[in-house]
Amino acid sequence: MAELTIVYFAWVREVIGRDEEQVERPAPDSSVADLIATLAARGGGYAQALEDPTRLRAAIDQRFAPLDTPIGDAREVALFPPVTGG
Amino acid sequence: MAELTIVYFAWVREVIGRDEEQVERPAPDSSVADLIATLAARGGGYAQALEDPTRLRAAIDQRFAPLDTPIGDAREVALFPPVTGG
Amino acid sequence: MKRIAIQTADFDVAAELAALEALGGGGVASFTGIVRGEEGGLIALELEHYPAMTQAQVDRIVEEALARWPLLGVSVIHRFGRLEPGARIVFVGTASRHRAAALESCAFLIDWMKSDAPFWKKEHFGDGATQWVEARAEDEAKAQGWRS
């Protein structure tokens, strides 16, 4: 069964302490918000970085997506703070 | 009695055939439109250039002014087509 | 910084922008107008202006921009004389801490330069014909828009 790649940016990356990881693929109808909750339950930096989803934004396969979007058969989910541009 | 300087630009200058001249000062309450009518009455290039005041714009002492503005004690009146910028 | 130049010579856009960038504002907007090359047979534009009026008028509109937006610097250059296709005619550059202020004031100034500055353009064509460019109603409307 294919894995899902998760990438982290900015302070989410720093607080979690890694920039990328592979996780077991969640059910296709589970959302980015569900994924965030699962990861936050690990505690430590995950809990700290992900406890308040209103501070987070996401992209699915390199496209911005609201947190309630189902992950479906995506290959990569990115979690990060709101972008701050140039 | 002081004279009034009139300056012409663009095709107004070309059709009249001069870029500047001195005229006897009109009465202070006469307008730019009155001046145009007086000049057009000279005939020739003046008539040709000035016969249709709707094609003309003016400046009094280097400030744009509607044609019905009284000339007052101005020193310089400019007559020209609408500006076309850069 | 306020720089206004009405000149026949070409100008160095890079030097103008570098001076604006050096003001520490965070944002520099610019617009450069160029003689279009593609009009049928155009070989040159001849720009005439009203020297006694131009500098004072441009200064006045630059002061208005400085009053309306929080700008650190403004640079306006306008050429006159004979200009061939591809030549630069006009440059407006603005610097501000605020992106929108730099962009809006640049648009305001170039709209004014294109519609209200006392310049007239005569087109010279390859067959010897010449023609004074007519003012465009849309330019007058655009400059008017900033006043409402």
Added chain:
Amino acid sequence: MKRIAIQTADFDVAAELAALEALGGGGVASFTGIVRGEEGGLIALELEHYPAMTQAQVDRIVEEALARWPLLGVSVIHRFGRLEPGARIVFVGTASRHRAAALESCAFLIDWMKSDAPFWKKEHFGDGATQWVEARAEDEAKAQGWRS
């Protein structure tokens, strides 16, 4: 002409503008964003981005600009990595036959780059402190404005 570059190196604004001016359009608008120097003790900005996403996203928004305005050329450059005060961060240049098209598309693109491009900024201060810059609500609103 469409040019998109996401790079660590500085860029040559004059060369970018010259390429846009050479398209014969009559008007070139640009905006250059620079690291502000005056914030208390800031010694550098560190820009992080999402490489797999950035190029594709910028390409998409440039295509949108090309669809919305009659443009002859667009150039977008965004740097990442460590940038000191006074350094250029971002450049948007547009060329068009129509002044308003060049100006509006330039504003549209820089608003997007400032609000929606996947970049994050970390401030480094002289005392060793660091801080991630928070997204500004006004930037999100500005980009939203173009959609309405």
